[in-house]
Amino acid sequence: MDPSIVKELEAIVGPENVSTSVADTYVFGFDSSIHRHKADVVVMPVRTEEVSDIVKLANRHRIPVVARGGGTGLSGHAVPVKGGIVLSTRRMTKIIDVRVEDLYVRVQPGIINDDLNKVLMKRNFYFPPTPGSGKVATIGGMVANNASGMRAIKYGATRDYVMGMEVVLPTGELAHLGTRTIKNSSGYQLDRLIVGSEGTLGIITEITLRIMPVPGNKALVLAAFDDLRKAGQTISDVIAYPVIPSAMEFMDRTCIDAVISAFNVNFPHSEAIVMIELDGHLAEIADNMEIVEKIASDAGAIEVRSSDDPKEMAEWVAARKAVLPAMSAMPNKASVALADDMSVPISKIPDAVVAFHEIAKKYDIIIATYGHAGDGNLHTKFLLDVNDAKAWKRGEAAVGEVYAVVNSLGGTTSGEHGIAITKAPYMRKERKDTLAAMIAIKKALDPNNIMNPGKLFEWEGLILADLRYPAEVEEDGHPAEGFGEGVE
């Protein structure tokens, strides 16, 4: 990085908020994905004007700018693949205005999801999307990625709560998108364009979010099955009844066995477990609980348990959350973020899971599947020997087949984790008839291509690039093996 540019950055945000050190430029090249690439300089602005000045400077000198929130992206969103400036929003954490009477809150992008909710809950309100990383994920990152979580079936994703935002465009100009009103039919919904744009169209510096009253009571129904299709039947029948649960979580045998073996969790040994969370008034919960129990039993559940005891419910939820540590406890294998959050139509979950099991067998890798069955969003955990280049190549081939299945079932590449690098080739394939429009929008807003360049439709390479693991995986110049072929 040209020292004169570093000096200019220091003049904008103060020298204490700029670093070109070996340690900082290296670490800010990682997020929670499998990739990493060194940054040239890291800046931590506090105010919108500073962000604007940084972007103007970058645009003038054609330097890439990569915005970074909590650094919890699973597909490489915050990895500066072309080097340049990493702009961390860690110091932009203000809650500007809480307006419960108008159902909105205005925040800076660096505020952490759970920190915001702690404040809102004092007023009996909250921001409903609940990503698993809510303790560390920032609202700016969630908006840029359209993140969501286990309660999307009833409460939607981040995009459903974005009313408006302030954005520094790639030229450094400030734009106010959307409104602070519940309704808005005034022209293009440009705020929606920024949601999920993964930092490629501008840097979000303020967000107006819709907020909701905290739901009252909760109960859980846990149903275990000896057959994946019976679990799938239950999920579909609950929704078609209709009962819309606040969450409906799914675990396959690989996950169930792992949590039982690692933590002696009191779950039935079975092919699948579905955990259904109901919320609302007590009478409504009681009615729905009875309906859900009957649906699960009729579908052939081998065991159905219900609880409204907070302690017992917390134990069940903890057991579900224990999937990751249980997987990590497996010797000589590490859990890697590959094909980790596909979404399929809800009724297609059993077909998808059966196919994933076959793919895992074919490529001799472990694929554990769990996720938010209520909204069709599955998480597959790939377990590999990360020191072994061949294991990575088998994993890559399996990823191709997984997405082929997902597409053939009418699903989508990413439900909530976004595209960035790891899923770019598959998103390009899935959205091939909209790529031209995406590229045109990008060119119109970011003529010098400085905003998070090289991601989404621009990612040219294969997915095993810039790996943050020891294996040296050679790119063989061919797209992922098996891509495009469905698995019956």
Next chain:
Amino acid sequence: MMAEFKPNRLNSVVDEMNTCTACATCLVTCDVFQVLQWDSSSPRGRVQLAYGLYTGEIEPDNSVLTRIYQCTKCGRCEQDCPSSVKLLDIFEAARHDLFEAGYRLEKYEKFSNKILTEGNPYNGEEPRWKIFGREPKERAEVAYFMGCKVAFQEPEMGRATIGLIEHLGVDYTLLDETCCGAPLVNAGVSDEEIRKIAEENVREIENRGVRKVIFSCPSCMMSFRDLYSEFTDLPFETEHEVEFFQNFGLELEHTDEKVTYHDPCHLGRHYGIYDEPRKLIARVPNINFVEMENTREKALCCGAGGSMKLADKELGIKVGEKRMKEADGRTVITACPNCKNNLKISGRVKGVSELLYENLKKE
């Protein structure tokens, strides 16, 4: 002299580094990260730096050294890690390999040299027992291993502990002790040097026929229990003073002092000793005790662990200030001389033994 960096010990923690999913859960409760806010100062960041050193992608320059040593080794990250990664093993391996290759922060080097040549890092010239006016006995049932911090920086804690032991009529002795070696591990000094220290301290205790050693400093106790046992058998029991004093009745005066308790990381999180100090505090009649917001497993760090203040004194003080805010003006009682030493910069602090000793009923 700087040699070529070789990831000798980092080689043994590659699986741990690979298991880290970089989920960032550790950022939430890392007191150092919460003060600095640079991702590179978080446990996840340190794992990544260790990885960069292991692969040779980064040079161990001053920025890398500083980040690696900006850690109090409080263990909160390990406790909270969803993948049960042994983070402290990674950090210690990085420090070890850096130190071995001669990549050393100046203060750690000086500190370590002092310990290796003088037996303590604080310019203490006379034997510790002399400070307290008690010569070691040839044989005794119990030995009090006071540690460098008590002897040379927090002698009031030592006086109180000795006072209580004597009040209880315990057959005890002080020791010709040398630094326990914990600061050397923090610096990254080689096992061979630490083995020598372990053998020296163990021999000194063994020769006096001691059956039980008691400690004021949880880090010293940790050296004996976790570190020395790797090199040598311990032919005696080890107990922290808050465990030891449980076994004795104490007649105490009333006090209306407003107090709270700070859990030292090495005593609480590492050994699960949470109840014993609280039970001792509760023995003081009428004492006005209120817990801090974050206690026991969730206790914040004092800021002095891991010899971190050698790398960044100001950071250590800031972490301590954050902890003391939770005391809300109350006297903080603790069970570690290191914690006391750093926390007292930001408020009133005393050891459990001091609280008990000053409230002993006068005969």
